[in-house]
Amino acid sequence: MPVYEALLQQLANGLILGSFYALVALGYSMVYGVIKLLNFAHGDLYMVGAFSGFGVLSLVSGWLGAGWGGIVPAIFFSMLAVGVLGVVIDRVAYRPLREAPKLSVLITALAVSMLLENAALAFTGGQYTAFTTTLGFSGVDIGLVHVTYTQMVLVGSSVVLMVVLELFVSRTKYGKAMRAVAIDEDACRLMGIDVNRTIALTFFIGSALAAASGVLAGVYYGSINFFMGFLIGLKAFTAAVIGGIGNIPGAMLGGLLLGLLEAFGTQIPGVGSEWKDVFVFAILILFLVFRPTGLLGRPEVERM
């Protein structure tokens, strides 16, 4: 394949991968921005989202088909269910520890992540579940590169979700409350903002976005498993750090950049696909050393 077509192919791969990362990174970054919690369970919500999307699709495919007609409701109900799960997790596990030392909260988040992952393991028996759709491979050819309509819709729907989120956070009353809670919880309480409800809303949106990403990834890769959230959680964190954690446009930028870096990085001679995860973590560590605030973040002092 000529060089420019290979580049184009990697560009397409990178954008798709990047939009999955970006959607997960958004939730990570939002929760972090509002309550300064590294929600380890976030990657697992992506996994739970993929499974509940699969469940809905199997239910409705009999009468709506397994094309977009079935996938759209699958995405919608999965976002709803996982959003509620996110709120429940916050209520049960994180809210009682709101004033606790950071270490306790981190360990609790880890416990939630372990719980979700191993519950999924127990339910699926560790098997890969085939996520079958009838989308097919029709699309447009750009030179020798074939870009399917599915790929375009995947990237398109992630972009739509991100734009809607950005508008929600920057233009609505609830978005303003979220930004205010991120700055000063106590002052918000004095101003009559229901802090706990705002945090719950943040969890709902973040978890729903992770679920959307999970279903889209299931559609794209055609198979899902209980372990799929682990690596993407790590990579979404990396994406959030690249963009500047707590910063919504930053998380999108970081996700897309990371997807592209991963796609092109594996093309460098000597960095085969078996090294791609090492490559991503190396980027994370380099960013933390040289630009810990990320590309769009502002320097911040740790709040104890």
Place this chain on the structure above:
Amino acid sequence: MNAAGEASTRGRPVRTLWRTAGAAALLGVVATVPFFANDYYLEVLSEAWFYVLLCLGLNIVVGYAGLLDLGYAAFFAVGAYTAGLVTLRLGQSFWLSLPLAVAAAALAGVIIGGPTLRLRSDYLAIVTLGFGEMVRITVRNLAITGGASGLVGISRPELFGYRITSIGDYYYIFLSLALLAVVASHRLEQSRIGRAWKYVRSDEDAARAMGINHAAVKLAAYVLGAIFAAIGGCFYAAKMTAISPETFSFNQSLLILLGVVLGGRGKIPGVILGAMAVVILPELFRDIGSMRMLVFAISLLLIMLFRPAGIWPERWR
């Protein structure tokens, strides 16, 4: 002097005596185990002592310094692979691998901890998680470390012409390592740096105002913890004679962390209890088998919500 004061001064020597007697009796029992237990018990108990060593090492990071390390198995891997490479690829004595493993683990600790410990402390958690995965993927991809199948046929260490092979011998090795770890942890905890760790853990800003170099103190905890795991890893390789990358997965790091947190982080008896529980409970309840991690996850969550300092928590003075 009031009555309570008198009672407490009179009570103290008696209690210390009881404690010493209890500890001596316990030590007597664990030291004579190989004379009456079968190989299965020895195997499980050796592993328990080994986990005591690892958990006490991680306890320095998590318990004393209050940092979350999710890639602790990586240092264990560094030790095990150093022992494997030194004996198999270099054909040198096992004992040479100990100083090399300590140096390699300390170096890795400085490379990972150095940049991240200056930042928010929760970054360390995720960077160590990434580091743990990096080490595992690297040893799986490199030819010199034997790829996915790992290293096989690591030679047994020799001491004054005696080849250490039997499970009874390894029981004593891991028991001694665990005891050494207890003594080392206790000495560290009581030392100047031990107090600095706890100070930084409870109030970093106040500690810095008192002239404690917070980044250096945290880095010391991270590196010392790494050294414990590296030494353990060397002996683990010698005992198993075969090591593979999947032994050092994220689940391994989680199990070690569980031992520290369930028992009571920052308190030596608590950590010992936790480490024992992590190894022995799954053996007692064999039927849960694959659900082991699920049960652990639920217990971890319940502990964090209802008894956040662990089963046998550290007492605040």
